[in-house]
Amino acid sequence: MSKPFQLGVVINPYAGIGGAMALKGSDGEAIRQQALAAGATKLANDKMARALTKLASFNNLSVLTASGEMGEHCCAALGLDYQIIYTSQSAETTPEDTENAVRELVNQGVDLILFAGGDGTARNVCSIVEDKVPVLGVPAGVKIHSGVYAVTPSAAGDVVAKMLTGELVSVRQAEVRDIDESAFRQGKVRAQHYGEMQVPDELTYVQSVKMGGREDESMVINEIAEYISEIIAEDDEHLYVMGSGSTVAEVMARMGLANTLLGVDVVKNGEVIAADVTASQLLELVSHSPARLVITAIGGQGHVFGRGNQQLSPDVLRAIGRDNIWIAATKQKLQQLDGRPLRSDSGDESLDSELAGIIAVITGYDDRVYYPLQ
Numbered sequence: 001m002s003k004p005f006q007l008g009v010v011i012n013p014y015a016g017i018g019g020a021m022a023l024k025g026s027d028g029e030a031i032r033q034q035a036l037a038a039g040a041t042k043l044a045n046d047k048m049a050r051a052l053t054k055l056a057s058f059n060n061l062s063v064l065t066a067s068g069e070m071g072e073h074c075c076a077a078l079g080l081d082y083q084i085i086y087t088s089q090s091a092e093t094t095p096e097d098t099e100n101a102v103r104e105l106v107n108q109g110v111d112l113i114l115f116a117g118g119d120g121t122a123r124n125v126c127s128i129v130e131d132k133v134p135v136l137g138v139p140a141g142v143k144i145h146s147g148v149y150a151v152t153p154s155a156a157g158d159v160v161a162k163m164l165t166g167e168l169v170s171v172r173q174a175e176v177r178d179i180d181e182s183a184f185r186q187g188k189v190r191a192q193h194y195g196e197m198q199v200p201d202e203l204t205y206v207q208s209v210k211m212g213g214r215e216d217e218s219m220v221i222n223e224i225a226e227y228i229s230e231i232i233a234e235d236d237e238h239l240y241v242m243g244s245g246s247t248v249a250e251v252m253a254r255m256g257l258a259n260t261l262l263g264v265d266v267v268k269n270g271e272v273i274a275a276d277v278t279a280s281q282l283l284e285l286v287s288h289s290p291a292r293l294v295i296t297a298i299g300g301q302g303h304v305f306g307r308g309n310q311q312l313s314p315d316v317l318r319a320i321g322r323d324n325i326w327i328a329a330t331k332q333k334l335q336q337l338d339g340r341p342l343r344s345d346s347g348d349e350s351l352d353s354e355l356a357g358i359i360a361v362i363t364g365y366d367d368r369v370y371y372p373l374q
Contacts, residue, residue: 004062005112005164008105008133009052009082010125012098012117013069015044015140016310043347044140045074047153048116050349051138052078054157058164064108066101069093098124106132112200114160116140119178122148126176126195134171134198136160139345144307147174148199151303152345152352159200171198220330221250223365228294228328229254233270239285240267241320243295244309247328251294264311279313286316292324293317302337304373305355306345314348322355327373328362334371341372 048071055061056078063082065071070093075082085108086101098117102125105113112134115125118141126148129135137149138156150156173196228251232240242248242265252259252267259265263276266285274285285291293312297304304327305312317325327342342359344352352374359373 004060005058006108006110007055007061007063007160008102008108008110008113009048009063009065009071009075010098010101010105010113010115011044011048011066011070011074012115012121012124012140013042013044013093015117015121016142017042042069044116045069047140047347048074048114048138049078050153051114051116051150051157051160052080054154054161055164056080058161061164064105064110066097070097070101095120095124099128102128112136112160112163114138114156116153118142118144119146119176122146122176122197123178123194126197129197130195131173131198134200136199139306142308142310144303145177148176148197151301151343152306154349163200172201173197174199217330217332220332220364221247223367224328224330224362225250225254227365227367228326228362232267236269237290238268238324239273239289239291241265241282241286241291241293241312241316242267243293243312245296245298247296248294251328262308264309277311279311279316282311283313283316283319286319290324291320292326293320294326294328297327297329297333297342301343302340303343303345306343306347310347312346314346314351317346317351317355322359325355325359326362327359331363331369334361334363334369341374344373 052074061081063075063080064085065075065082067084067087070088072084086104088097090097098121102113106129110133113125113129114136115121116138121141122137125135135148136156136159137146138153139149150159175196176194178192178194224247232255242252244262244264249259249261255270257267257272258275260276264282265272266274266277266282274281295304298307301307305317344355346352356374358370360368361371363369
């Protein structure tokens with residue numbers, strides 16, 4: 001009888017907890033407590049469950065994990081064959097717990113470590129793993145700049161399933177990157193390289209490292225901004241929910257409006273009526289007025305929802321409606337996806353299914369292309 005595939009599972013239960021609260025991250029005890037006090041919900045276990053559900057039918061799988069919310073509860077709920085190899089001594093888990101659990105998984109010689117978190121968690125994992133064991137991240141954080149994450153939680157499960165059936169045998173080196181959250185909250189992105197780890201080489205399911213803009217795209221971005229700003233200026237019916245990113249920021253600049261580069265603002269009748277809103281604030285606004293959402297995709301990854309814009313919650317997106325979602329991106333940005341679809345990782349799989357399909361993307365002045373969204 002062949003040895004079962006040993007999968008290490010580690011969850012950072014607090015990953016992404018600051019996202020819906022517009023806190024621009026979840027690193028640090030102070031931010032965690034602020035998010036919890038504001039009523040934030042822990043979602044990392046739910047996201048890991050979406051990945052592990054894909055593996056429930058395999059009988060050649062053995063899971064090694066940590067206690068409680070770090071993996072035990074999720075595995076037990078799914079009826080997986082699991083063994084606890086690390087027990088946290090803290091009521092609230094810490095980055096040190098992540099590192100200790102990963103260290104024990106490495107010592108146990110697991111075939112792959114599947115972890116749920118954000119870029120801070122990826123840094124913790126990388127500090128222990130280096131290139132000793134292949135890893136794959138389940139995206140659960142506010143910031144996902146690293147290339148070690150699957151494009152969605154379900155996609156992470158698909159990758160592991162392929163490994164269990166022998167379809168994936170190669171790995172590649174992928175970067176771990178993280179940003180300065182203090183600067184991030186001031187609208188500045190300062191990404192730093194922290195190392196590399198091995199990930200399963202399946203680019204349909206594993207995201208690229210986030211890419212910056214290029215100067216030769218600036219003219220096209222100006223055209224997109226001019227086109228959208230003209231429509232907004234003539235519309236006195238809709239609220240305009242302005243997502244994060246430089247393309248949307250250019251639209252706001254064209255209208256002479258202050259912009260939260262890494263947050264979400266709401267515009268009505270040519271004025272900002274709410275700045276840097278939380279998910280609950282935004283839902284209150286769009287529930288009482290017709291609204292349109294202006295958003296762009298992350299260069300190199302193609303994510304539209306679920307990366308740094310958790311204020312756009314499933315309830316908010318449903319209230320706005322698919323027909324009122326305006327995606328703006330240059331054709332060059334779409335070409336960089338190399339045929340991969342735009343991605344929705346809203347946290348609600350049924351909503352992601354509803355949003356999926358061919359969608360119009362504004363790529364210039366009164367210029368659109370139709371592109372798949374999954």
